[in-house]
Amino acid sequence: MTEPLVLAEPAPPGRPRVPRLLQQTVPRLLQQTAFRRYWSAQTVSLFGDQITMLAVPLLALLAVGAGPAEMGYLTAAALLPNLFFSLPAGAWVDRQPRRRRVMIVTDLGRAGLLLAVPLLWWADVLNLPLLCAMVFLIGILSVYFEVAHSSLFAALVQRPDYVDANSLINGSRALSHLAGPSVGGVLVQVLTAPVALFSGVLTYLTSAVFLARTRVTERPAPGGSGLGMAAGVRYVARSAILRATLLGTTTLNLFNYMFAALFVLYVTTELGVSPGVLGVIIGAGAFGGLLGAAVTAAISRRIGIGPAVLLGFVVFPAPLLLVPLAVGPQPLVLALLFAAEFVSALGVMILDIATGSVQIAATPVAMLAVVAGFRRTVNYGIRPIGALVGGTLGAAIGVRPTLWIASLGALLGVFWIVFSPLRAMRTLPEETSR
Structure with missing residues (x-):
């Protein structure tokens, strides 16, 4: 059982009263350097996803001249990797001794692919099939990033803290849904859609840096072979x-x-x-x-x-x-x-x-x-x-x-x-x- 959110520990004179929930959960997790960096990587990556989800369709609409059917193709290209690659990606990731490294590589890969989109536009060679291909490849890397997330989460977080850690991560997700599209819209309005994509590149690179600095002992699969799909x-x-x-x-x-x-x-x-x-x-x-x-x-x-x-x-x-x-x-x-x-x-x-x-x-x-x-x-x-x-x-x-x-x-x-x-x-x- 836990106390109501409004309940607070007695505080020494001159110090503010801190809700007991925050005293019991958030400091214990966020004072851990490894978890704080992991959570920061997740937060930055989520914001990058939201900005990209808005900027890429706007780029297709405004710069490539996509119509309703073409927008449907672009949406399908982004979603299909989840359907076709999630299970084999999971089986492959479980065989890897370093899931954190998988997440870093996929962050760098997504940054590189996303960076190529405005460069292709500036070179005047970007078209809808090429944009769909880029989105599809980014989607594949995102699948590998997401399925590796569970393994790294379990290596970083103690079982009693699972709910609190998931609360922090999902809080970042909710905040990204609230602020991400607004930030993306402003960037597209002020900088144009191709330039706005650079902010997405920076978020993926920042996520990779946080993950690279996260020190964690990962538990490999028995025999290093995994158990298969x-x-x-x-x-x-x-x-x-x-x-x-x-x-x-x-x-x-x-x-x-x-x-x-x-x-x-x-x-x-x-x-x-x-x-x-x-x-x-x-x-x-x-x-x-x-x-x-x-x-x-x-x-x-x-x-x-x-x-x-x-x-x-x-x-x-x-x-x-x-x-x-x-x-x-x-x-x-x-x-x-x-x-x-x-x-x-x-x-x-x-x-x-x-x-x-x-x-x-x-x-x-x-x-x-x-x-x-x-x-x-x-x-x-x-x-x-x-x-x-x-x-x-x-x-x-x-x-x-x-x-x-x-x-x-x-x-x-x-x-x-x-x-x-x-x-x-x-x-x-x-x-x-x-």
Whole structure:
């Protein structure tokens, strides 16, 4: 059990009272030089991702003359590596004795590829196929970076600190979603899209420097050989905890991407919300995410890690019911949309932090990357299917009824957790070798 966030230790006269949560978690982690550098690398890399995600499409639109179909090709080129490379990348990373080195190399590779884009533009040879190829290669390197992350995380962070460490990392993620697009937009506006990409190059280089200065003893796979893709899939299938979280998140992602495919269309055309106001509403989600990152550690200690996972599976999708429910005067509609975005983003942080901590704890060290790759393959693979189903169903029965189906269907993910050992799990699962 943990104390409320407002509770503070008695402070000597003349010194400010510091919340006990901060005293117990943040200093212990951030005072560790290795973790602080690792967390800094993650934070800078996340901001680089957000800036790049905005600057590259704008470059395609403004400098290459891409139309709707071409923008679709560019988006697909960025996403396909997650589907096709995550599992083999995980199996390969698990065989490497130095996962940190993998992350450094991929950071440098992404910086080099991203740097080539404005150089090709200045040389007047950049075209859409070449831009798609660059984005595809950057996506492959990002997959290797992400699957290596779990192994390095487990080498740096002690098991009791998993939730707190994930809270810090996901807090950086929420902050990058809040500030990254704004910074990227300003850079594109002031410097033009090709020049703005240099900021993305600098973030990847900075991340590589932080990782290079991170000193950590990594635990190699037994015999240095890893256990392979099939072994990773079998382990997830046999583990009641990993199986439940994977099936739960896959169910949630299927319906959530049905919802996401129609959300902007519904809000702008049927509810009459202007793009500017919609941007403010979506921005509310980032603030909800920051709040979720701040409170998840306290929640998981108070109610238990398993119930916190279950809570995330409810608090993430449940507020989305307010969107098809939003009818009536415009102020009421806007209030419901704001609440839906804010509370849902808070819920997704609870879900990501608690579930991510459980998944790392429940996975043998020798299989962390391949299991992460398998999860990534399934979760990224289900997203376009959900979007396709949402669009098709919206055209067949209408947008609002489809949103009702999607928001209610997303709640079905929680049943995989209810009927699993997670429901009553108070602490992280014990470490296992196989």
